[in-house]
Amino acid sequence: GAVVSQHPSRVICKSGTSVKIECRSLDFQATTMFWYRQFPKQSLMLMATSNEGSKATYEQGVEKDKFLINHASLTLSTLTVTSAHPEDSSFYICSAYTGVTEAFFGQGTRLTVV
């Protein structure tokens, strides 16, 4: 199956700093990438949808200035958590979609803000 690589898998950062998470489709081109957030012992909530070369579409309640998404190429999307605070600590997962078959998920990134 297709592979989506998400990096880093774990990151710890200090409150007030920014963290960038990368999502790469390794063997296919993804016209669309999705970013989800998963709180402890809860389900995944869609944060935003990004299409290559255009601005991301954010779900209601998601601060676009805090969660910056860039989809610069058909194989790479990045999520930057700006001025992170402890409440941003969570598990972030991306998925990449070709527009034809299914979406493939990355391994996830566990962010801890201290």
Add this chain to the structure above:
Amino acid sequence: AQSVTQLGSHVSVSEGALVLLRCNYSSSVPPYLFWYVQYPNQGLQLLLKYTSAATLVKGINGFEAEFKKSETSFHLTKPSAHMSDAAEYFCAVSEGGNEKLTFGTGTRLTIIP
């Protein structure tokens, strides 16, 4: 709007017993339905997907699910549980197959030796 309800946040079955994880959905258009499995601190792996073809969908690892429109259900089953099936399972729905998924709250499956 679409939604998914997973009944039972925790399910325990004995090794070798039948696994049944329940999922009911709501969708304003014919839905695409998914079951994913998540192991601790990992991403999601697709078990199976319903796309309006056969109502009984067979997936990986011996799992299958049946789409029942009249019951708006898409329950996941496996005839004989294995220890390696212990994980979190998520049911999800998308409208029109655009892969923008709405997830259920998940069911943690525990296998009793």
